[in-house]
Amino acid sequence: MQICYNGWLSMIQYKAKLKEQIRRVLMDKYPLQEAQLEISYTPHAKMGDLALPFPLQLAKKIKKQPRELAAEIVPLLSDLCGVDRIEVAGPGFINLFLNRRDFFLLQVNSLHKPTFQPEEKKTIIEHTNINPNKAAHVGHLRNAVLGDTLGRCLKYKGENVEIQNYIDDTGIQVVDVTFGFMDMEHKTLKDIQMIEEKFDYYCWDLYTRVSSHLEEHPEAQSRKSEILRKIEEGEPPEAKIAEFISRRILKAHLETMKRIDVRYDVLPCESSILGRKFWDEAFSLLKEKGAVYFVDKGINKDCWVMKLDDDEEREKIIVRSDGTVTYVGKDIAYQLWKFGLLQKDFYYEPFTEENGRILWISTAEPKPETASFGDGSLVYNVIDTRQSYLQKIVVQGLRSLGFQDQADKSIHFSYEMVALSPKSLEELGQKISSEDKERNFLEVSGRKGLGVKADDLLDRLEQKAYLEVEKRNQDLPSEQRRLIARQIATGALRYFMLKFTRNSIIVFDFEEALSFEGETGPYLQYSLVRINSIFRKLKERENFTEKDLQTLGIDEDIPLDTLSEQEQEDFWELVIYASQFEEEIQHSVRSLEFSHIAKFAFNLCQKFNAYYHKYQVLAERDKSTKSIRIWTIQFVREVLSNVLCLMGIPQPMRM
RNA sequence: GCGCCCGUAGCUCAGCUGGAUAGAGCGUCUGACUACGAAUCAGAAGGCCGUAGGUUCGAAUCCUGCCGGGCGUACCA
Structure with missing residues (x-):
């Protein structure tokens, strides 16, 4: 057996070398396409270490018995480097037994060595994106953990990654809470600033009251429209109040995310998209290309709409009849900006600073310090699957503007929602109707205030972890124990959010989420x-x-x-x-x-x-x-x- | 109605582009701590992979029908 590897090889590189050798030997003897030359693992160590399934496919092509073919190939591969033994197995696999000593050496030495190469100029990940009008809940945690993990993996791969957390600070949900403070609680900006209790929790409750109030008072719609218009146009006091609310809630969200070690590079705001007139630019592009058109009759009268590629019947409203832009509209502008397809950038200012690391927030006006973001070559939008339809429209928007490549590189990283079991609802002290009791799970609803607040969950995890740590580490100072409890809480939460495939609905259960044993x-x-x-x-x-x-x-x-x-x-x-x-x-x-x-x-x-x-x-x-x-x-x-x-x-x- | 997703052990879920005896955790039952930490480990029981067909050497995996469930299809996001 020749010695042919020196130094280090990760498994990926090791397999690549093996493939290369196999191809060289078999190339002119068999019609073997590279794609078939996958190397997998055996179900049991007794059967060998690596498995070559290609004889099974090849046999079909050249009309031979798979096992016979494999037996015929085995002697040809007798000189593979690092392979001690090779044999035919099962229905026609070729199994390799590696030289354990050599392999282990290569692996140990390959730690901390690069196996991957970056493929993109810049990868942008948009995640978290919580409406800044109430506290974060478990659903948001799933989003943030998925997005953050993607970011970590891409960075490990060597990619240049930018994490964006989009702030919908001029949306309907902020309007609702503004309405609640002004019209229901009759508070001034000063009154709101004076609120001492946990602000995101305060708004969580207020928002549910607003929602039920609005259901009973549809006539309040006109006042809401007025607030929205004033916020969009920057008119006081509504605009100031809304800004204060969204910024203070945003701070709370960032604190929550910090608890589980999730951080961002930049916070692009919807208000800046309006203020910098990104939407105006996107809108004229869309009109120019005929991607949107004006409707002068029917149900969508006076709206600008987009037609759906795969559904001729349907029209998606982009600009409302009152001239305001829907979220999707602004999202198209935002997506264009992410790819550097608009002529301009935001202005920025520092929002928070921690250990010398600045988190920037977008502004519409120039600021003394500034930075530059966007202009990515690949974009991931981490958004739950219920918004697939809207994400499709955004991508279609890019496509109809002729940005094919960018459309292809706009990836909707979708995942299923976190729902609540009737049992966990009861634990939250929520009343559930008898019909809901029949169901397996219930959707979280910000409007109804139905949901497990992120900070509450983390508090419970930390508390429980602290008790466990205390039991086992009496010698440690309490500060140390607190830190460890926090680390355990974070570990438990993050693993819980990652262990399910993204297609599976997590039916949240306290006992399961709070467990520190088994698969946790x-x-x-x-x-x-x-x-x-x-x-x-x-x-x-x-x-x-x-x-x-x-x-x-x-x-x-x-x-x-x-x-x-x-x-x-x-x-x-x-x-x-x-x-x-x-x-x-x-x-x-x-x-x-x-x-x-x-x-x-x-x-x-x-x-x-x-x-x-x-x-x-x-x-x-x-x-x-x-x-x-x-x-x-x-x-x-x-x-x-x-x-x-x-x-x-x-x-x-x-x- | 149309579109997308799901149906695997009592419960919660893995199972990659079809491949070698369908796997975990929890729960249940039996065992293992004067310790490299029992937040652990060893073992047992438990499955016509929703259903009926099809594709083939081979299907939990691909295709079709059906049954059951979820989500979306807003001038909300």
């Missing part, structure tokens, strides 16, 4: 804490440091065969699984399905915990066995730490 974030954190504990004790007892790790002799010789047969298997199962982490990231990014990463991390921890129970590190007397075990857990530690980082799950040193 804290399980992952606990696994890492255990590994870190071993290293901490190695240091305490043997003065073993990171430096010693480097010189532990992994490069020289790893005498795997000194281990028991069983241990060799257990070692290998852990290692080969851990090596797949970058493939999982790739897979997740391509499919926008982060539950893959979540499951991977969980499975890895399960394998690790089993290994941990079986094999001692500290107490091991045989030096080389101990070294191998140290390197094994070190490898797992690195991989797990990476993966947790991508999911935004904090890594406490103790818990």
Whole structure:
């Protein structure tokens, strides 16, 4: 067997090398397309490590028995680098047994080395986008966690990522709360500023009162229209009050998101889109191209509408009969700006600053300090699936303006809603009608005030985590315990939001969301804490440091065969699984399905915990066995730490 | 009506472009802590993968019909 790999190779690179060799050998003998040359994994380690399914497809093409064909190919592949053994398996797979020592070396050395290359000039992710008129709820948390995780993964890939949180500060929902303060509570701006209680919670309640008030008083519509117009045109006092509300709520939202370690680069505001006349520019473009047209009769009389590509019958209203623009209209302008397709940019000013990192907010007027955003080449909009229709219209808008590429690179990252079980509603003290009781779940409704507030949930998680930490870590100062409780709460919440596929409706259940056992974030954190504990004790007892790790002799010789047969298997199962982490990231990014990463991390921890129970590190007397075990857990530690980082799950040193 | 999505173990969910014996967690039952932390581990029980057809060497996965459920189809977002 020749030695053909040196240094380091991640699994992705390793497979690429294998494919290259296989192609070279088989190219002129079989009609083999590259696409078929996938390398997958075997269901069981006994069957080998990597599997080549291509004989199954090839057999069909050249009319042979799959197993026969595979048997015929096997001898041709006898010289694959790093492969100890190769055999036909099952219906006609070719399975490869890797040289474990060589492979492990390559993997360990490939940590912290780049496998990916950036593909985009700039990737923009828009997420969170909570209406700034009430407190954030669990549904918003799902959005933020998904968007934030996507951002982390793309950055890991090396992409230039810009995170935007769009603020609908001139929309109907802000109008409603403004109406509530002014017309129902008869408060002045000053009165509102004086409110001391948690402002987003105050507005949450106010908003539900406004909603039911408006249902009973349809005549208030005209007053609402007046408020909307005044806000859009910047007329006091309505405009000032609305601005104060939206900014103060926005601050609350940012605080909530900070609790789970979600941050943004820029906050583009709808008010700036109007103020900078982005919409006017977009509107004239749309008119020019005939993408929108004016309706002079019928149900949509006096509106500017857009026709839907796949439904001739339907017209979507873009400009209302009173001349105001719908959200979709402004969204088209916003999307154009994201791709740098408008002639201008916003102005900006710092909104918050933390550790020297400035979060910018858009303005319509020039400010002394400024920055530049937008002009991306790829755009992800993280918005729940109920808005698919509207997202389609936005993309269609780009297309009808002739921006084909940008339309293709506008990606609606859609996900299902978070709903509430009747049980959790009861727990919230909500009255539910008997007909609703029959249903499996109920939609969260901001209007009805039906929902689990994000901060409430996080408070409960922290509280529970604190009690657990207190039980186990009496020696730690309480401040430390608080920090750890927060880390656990964040880990639990973020994992919970990622473990489901985006297509599945999360029927929120307190017991499930508050769990720290089984398939949860804290399980992952606990696994890492255990590994870190071993290293901490190695240091305490043997003065073993990171430096010693480097010189532990992994490069020289790893005498795997000194281990028991069983241990060799257990070692290998852990290692080969851990090596797949970058493939999982790739897979997740391509499919926008982060539950893959979540499951991977969980499975890895399960394998690790089993290994941990079986094999001692500290107490091991045989030096080389101990070294191998140290390197094994070190490898797992690195991989797990990476993966947790991508999911935004904090890594406490103790818990 | 039309469009999109879902139906897998008692419950909550995985199962990638069709592939080797359908997997987890929770719950239930049996075991394992004078500890590299039991927020853990080992084991057991539990499944005509909604239903009927089709495509093929092979279907939980692809196609069609049906049944059951959700969402969307606003001059709300």
